Amino acid sequence: MKRIGILTSGGDAPGMNAAIRAVTKTAIHHGLEVMGIRYGFAGLVAGDFVPLTAEDVDHTINQGGTFLYSARYPEFAQENVQKKGAEQLRKHGIDAVIVIGGDGSYHGALALTRLGINSVGLPGTIDNDIPYTEYTIGYDSACRTAMDAIDKIRDTASSHHRVFIVNVMGRECGDIAMRVGVASGADAIVVPERDYDIKKIAKTLKQGFADGKDHGLVVLAEGVMSADDFRKELLKYGDFDARANVLGHMQRGGSPTVADRVNATKMGNYAVNLLLDGKGGLAVGMENGKLNTHDILDLFDGKHEGDYSLLDVNEEMTKD
Ligand SMILES: Nc1ncnc2c1ncn2[C@@H]1O[C@H](COP(=O)(O)OP(=O)(O)OP(=O)(O)O)[C@@H](O)[C@H]1O
Ligand SMILES: O=P(O)(O)OC[C@H]1O[C@](O)(CO)[C@@H](O)[C@@H]1O
Numbered sequence: 001m002k003r004i005g006i007l008t009s010g011g012d013a014p015g016m017n018a019a020i021r022a023v024t025k026t027a028i029h030h031g032l033e034v035m036g037i038r039y040g041f042a043g044l045v046a047g048d049f050v051p052l053t054a055e056d057v058d059h060t061i062n063q064g065g066t067f068l069y070s071a072r073y074p075e076f077a078q079e080n081v082q083k084k085g086a087e088q089l090r091k092h093g094i095d096a097v098i099v100i101g102g103d104g105s106y107h108g109a110l111a112l113t114r115l116g117i118n119s120v121g122l123p124g125t126i127d128n129d130i131p132y133t134e135y136t137i138g139y140d141s142a143c144r145t146a147m148d149a150i151d152k153i154r155d156t157a158s159s160h161h162r163v164f165i166v167n168v169m170g171r172e173c174g175d176i177a178m179r180v181g182v183a184s185g186a187d188a189i190v191v192p193e194r195d196y197d198i199k200k201i202a203k204t205l206k207q208g209f210a211d212g213k214d215h216g217l218v219v220l221a222e223g224v225m226s227a228d229d230f231r232k233e234l235l236k237y238g239d240f241d242a243r244a245n246v247l248g249h250m251q252r253g254g255s256p257t258v259a260d261r262v263n264a265t266k267m268g269n270y271a272v273n274l275l276l277d278g279k280g281g282l283a284v285g286m287e288n289g290k291l292n293t294h295d296i297l298d299l300f301d302g303k304h305e306g307d308y309s310l311l312d313v314n315e316e317m318t319k320d
């Protein structure tokens with residue numbers, strides 16, 4: 001193996017640059033050349049490649065987004081398009097690829113491995129929705145950003161004695177909502193993986209105001225319903241002055257947290273070592289703080305298990 005490629009794909013996530021940096025520096029340390037592939041699988045097929053030096057990745061560890069850019073390119077699910085991608089890699093003398101992205105991007109990494117280009121996936125998504133890993137690159141920063149935003153929302157909620165329903169990202173996964181909900185002292189956390197009782201939530205909020213609390217806060221995962229629909233439902237069970245707020249893409253931006261920088265660095269370094277060992281078709285994850293690998297194929301049948309104890313903790317702190 002002489003030259004490896006690296007790409008970022010799907011939604012961007014803070015810490016992706018730290019992972020690219022670690023891959024680049026580790027590979028160069030081992031005498032490999034690194035080719036950055038811009039715009040995910042779209043750039044792969046188009047041959048949008050840029051050589052990366054150690055100097056190119058200086059001053060990137062603290063930057064949000066991905067300097068290799070990202071793309072959603074559904075065409076890469078087609079076998080003939082995947083073959084074009086593999087041909088581009090061969091043409092440029094690239095023997096192996098590291099794909100930083102979410103579950104969708106892993107399909108692309110597996111397809112390349114099957115076409116003879118060993119590929120390793122790094123979990124790069126704010127959603128924390130990947131099976132067999134407790135952590136994905138960007139999740140910690142997104143939680144931090146959402147928590148900071150909610151702290152501000154709480155100020156205005158308190159001034160006006162309002163209830164805010166704050167919708168956070170995560171697709172079908174409630175991990176951002178659970179962690180941010182606990183960190184923000186939410187009265188209720190609503191996620192797609194668990195049933196919820198809106199009457200009970202309304203009762204909790206009413207009780208809060210009756211006890212002298214000056215605001216109410218519901219953290220709602222986007223996979224459940226829109227914040228505005230939730231607000232309308234809630235108003236059926238209480239006469240609240242309620243506002244719906246969608247945090248949206250701000251959760252994907254900003255400088256990565258310490259955890260995201262460090263974990264992305266460890267994962268990038270690990271991925272290069274896997275390729276050096278001749279391995280491919282693997283996804284890097286983390287379990288009890290330790291890095292692990294699983295066959296990408298196994299991930300497709302697997303289910304991400306969030307830390308649902310957070311919901312129980314929050315529930316146990318509300319008055320019945
Ligand atoms: N079945 C598939 N086969 C090959 N490539 C795929 C497949 N599914 C997705 N991809 C590639 O991966 C890209 C990213 O997938 P997707 O949009 O699902 O995001 P993701 O990687 O899951 O990240 P996130 O969910 O954080 O945005 C797609 O645009 C496509 O290029
Ligand atoms: O980038 P887009 O297409 O707006 O996608 C938004 C989605 O991507 C994510 O930010 C990351 O998967 C989700 O949380 C969100 O639902």
Ligand SMILES: [Mg+2]
Nearest residue numbers: 102103104125
């Ligand atoms: Mg995904």
